[in-house]
Amino acid sequence: MSADITTICLVDAPPELGRAFEGEGYRVLDLHASPAPFFDLPAALAGAGFTPDLVLQVERLGVRSVLTGLDSLDCPLLFWAVDPHLNAHWHSAYARLFDVVCSTQKAWIPRLAERGAPDVRWLPWFGLDRPFNPWEERVHGLAFVGRVTDQRPARKWLVEYLMDKGAACNPAIRDSVPKAAMLDLYSRSKIIPNESIFGEVNFRLFEGACCGCLVVGQAIDEQAELFEPGREMDTYDHVVELDDKLAGYLANDKLVRTMSRAAHARVRAEHLPVHRARRIVEYARAASRNRATGSGAAKWTALTAGAMWEAGVSEVGLKTVLDLLGGVDQDGDIMAATLRLHALVDAPKLLEENLKALLTRPTAGAPDLNLAASMAALRLNDFKWAKTFWYRHLEDGGIEPVPPESPNALYTLWARDLQRRGLALRPGFGFDPARHLPATAMECLMMVLEDTPQDLPTLRLMDAVLRPVFGTGQTRVGYLSILTLFERDDxxxxxxxxxxxxxACRLESGLEEMHLARELAVKAGQEPAFIRVLKGRDPSGRIAARLGIGG
Known part of the structure; x- marks a missing residue:
């Protein structure tokens, strides 16, 4: 592919990015594919009489669109995954249709590449070039804008905490406002507490910084490569640390202003649309032709459509999706996707026919297919078939079979296997035990709890699965509370x-539980062990300080 780039086709890109490319001297065609479920890009280019040297599709949040005909284009193809922390379950298939995939989240690059995408790059989001509003016009000491719903209890707890903590500094808490109004609010504010869903570097960091605010967000490794903690923003691991830091900042207006100016300057120096436009061109110039073509393109288009339909983020009809899956070579990926959709629409006869066919053919080297088939057999209440596919999976790894005694035991075996393989959960996927086939450790364990809601070994295993996963505190609070009812002295x-x-930003209840934990440890004669564990889990020492424990 030619490295000479003068014309660029943008699909579903924010207008600021298009203007940045034009400001750099490129000729730009701006297309809007969404909300069309499928968008024939070559036909749209022909209709516009435009021949691009580069195509970039930016994931649109909301109704997504799958581009088709990409393998016929003779220029670098790039996809910018904006929310990989919520959509990697279909991004990883869609990635195969492009030469380069860009991820706003560095930590999620392996998940995007897990189905074979060879070139996945980090491309963080950006801020806007806005003036630094005079400090004396900033009437809100704290401001937070974000959707607050029952599905996000941790955010509700954060908002409740901020309203109390910032009561004396005219806090501005908004559930949802248009972007222009939000930026105007930030320009009249000083400190922006931030909260992520699954450890992602979110829009709020760039939006607050470009408005000249001090953003105080959760500690995320890659964030430090974008803004310097302690100079251009600050971080916290838990609400005790947030509480201490906000108390210090609310009492030191000069420091807040200095750090806010530094953040504003960093955006202008490195994080504007023009900086991302230049990086995109750089990636395109170095790109190899990595996209799937021919039957491969048809396969990954079908798998993308299937994954989106399963997740409920596609407007495509089921027949269309099944026709796409049925129109390509029936390899393990395609058969697994088909089983999941047949289960989702409650088609037991089709599930049974497919499983009978699979029993007569080898499924070695297809862990996803063996998992889907085993789960489909359990959906049909055929424990014997379910065990057969579990044993086939074990044969691939040369592992001696452990005969499960019940469906719940088999779910647990699969859960441990998936945990070992790093498949803890599908963030952003609304798993329904009554409709979906489990594909992760958490989903298998949820199936057990559907049958026995207070199964203590399963609840403990769920804790082991989720404990390392950023952003799952609100979930863990729920089932740990059940465990404490049965094991009050632990x-x-x-x-x-x-x-x-x-x-999860529950300051008072968290400290109450911490005092209780210490009391239980003292009663058991294990206070030194309690202190060692606490210090290992809280390197800042701020929780220990609240308990009166010295360094």
């Missing part, structure tokens, strides 16, 4: 629920 369990509470 100080380690009390400590876990305290830490989960504090991670």
């Amino acid at each position: 100080w380690r369990l009390a400590l876990e629920i305290a830490l989960a509470d504090l991670a």
